[in-house]
Amino acid sequence: MVKTIVxxxxxxxxxxxxxxxxxxxxxxxxxxxxxxxAYFMPTDSDFNSMVVAFNIYTDLKRKGEDTEIVFISGSKKGGTESQLEFSKKLDKVIEELSPEYAVVVYDSPDDARAIPIIQSRLKISAVQQVIVEQYRGVEETYMLLAKYIRKAVTEKRYARVFLGVPGIILALAGILAALNLSVYIEPTILIILGVAMVIKGLKIDDLIESWWENSTIMVITATVSIISLLIGVINLYIQLQIVRGLSSIQEFAFIILQILPYASFSAIILFGGKAISKGLNRDIRVWHDIIKIINIVIIYFILFTVVKDIIDNTYILTFQSLYTLILASIVIISIYITLTALEKYGILEKLIKRI
Incomplete structure (x- = not known):
């Protein structure tokens, strides 16, 4: 058993x-x-950090401390993947050495993400961040700049921001200019930059990557769902430019009527993806999503009928429509109550296993 690991x-x-x-x-x-x-990366801050860690280890050893040194890395993918990989490797080290304390040495803010992971497993007795300070002339500054540009282009996690976002901006600006819509270039750039900042700031890209690894189906269906909503908003804007002369309530009904098919499709595709994912995992709760899809379909037809009547100034649901609505509601509620009871008492799971 080792008391302290560096x-x-x-x-x-x-x-x-x-x-x-x-x-x-x-x-x-x-x-x-x-x-x-020392041979391949002598000027890199990572090498300096290794040296500092090794020096701390030798100093502790000289003082008679029961200590060991370890180098632990994450993953090139960055984000959540790096932290998960680091966590697994740290567990291997703890299993082999059984330490009580840790001295942590790192150099970059990204490396600092590992500190809470270590802290959740060991008592941290010291933390050392290595900052390399050097005086550089103009030529050295250009060399350093070239190095970071190369890193931004070649490393995946940096390339997403430094190449991906400007690439989207340039492509859309070119398309808008070709369509004689140059007036929209500036707002488009602001929107793209704003969305990129929100995604990186809230770590949405890491979340999507985690979703993709856990459930590719959900990522695809969520993407299709978002695209459907965007198309619905665009269609609504176009239709509102065409239609004129509606009263306030009719205009509100018209907005619902235009967005309803896209919103319904968006919800159906999302719950459909969840149902498929649960079905592949043989999760008996798949019926929850099926019931939601059925409800969405019924609500769609009800809302469609109501808003159509408002736009046409009829405001009346026929007796047949009302009867169908009540009957469908009773059937769905009955099915939901039955399935809930079967699931609660484990009968549903037994029936699925027999199938």
Whole structure:
């Protein structure tokens, strides 16, 4: 059992570029990694962080502390994937060494994301952030700038922002200019930049990536659902430019009538995706989503009839429509109550297993 481990954190797996896989445990293996890093990346802040971690380890060892050094990396994918990978590797280290305390060494803000993960498993006795300060002339500054530009272009997590967002802006600006809609270029740029900031700021891209790994079906259906809503909004805007002379209540009904098919399709495709996902996993709760889809279909036809009557100035539901509505509601409520009871007492699960 080791009392203290000195952890060098490499959340974006730069060590992988040297041909090593982590966790790297022990003085000899870490020294071998340092020697190779000194040759291939002597000016990189990661190398300096490794050196600092190794020096802390040797200093503790000299003082008679029961200590060990480990290098732990995450993943090139960045975001949640890196943290999950780091967490798995940390568990391996703890299982092998059974430490009580940790000294954490890191250099970048991304690496700092590993600190709460370590803290959830070990007592952190010290944290050291390595900041490399150097004086550079004009030529060295250009070399450093070129290095970061190359990193922004070649590394996936940076390329999404530094290439993806400007690429979308340039493409849309070109399309709008070709269509003689140059007046919309500036608002389009502001919208794209705003959306990109919201996505990165709220880590929506990490969330979508996590969804994609857990359920590809849900990501696809959610995308189709959002596209459907956007098309509905565009169609509504176009129709409102054409239609004139409606009263306030008729205009409100007209808005509902135009957006209703797209919103209904959006909800149906979303719950349909959940139902398919649950069905593939043999989850008996799939019937919840099926009932929701049926309800959406019924609500669609009811709302369609009502708003159509308002626009036509009739305001009257026929007796047949009302009878059909009441009958459908009774049937759905009865089915829902029956399935809920069967699920509660485990009968539904037994029936599905027999099928």
């Amino acid at each position: 952890i060098y954190v490499d959340i974006d797996d730069d060590i992988g570029d040297l041909g090593f896989s982590t966790p790297i445990i022990g003085e000899e293996k870490c020294k071998l990694t340092l020697d190779k890093a």
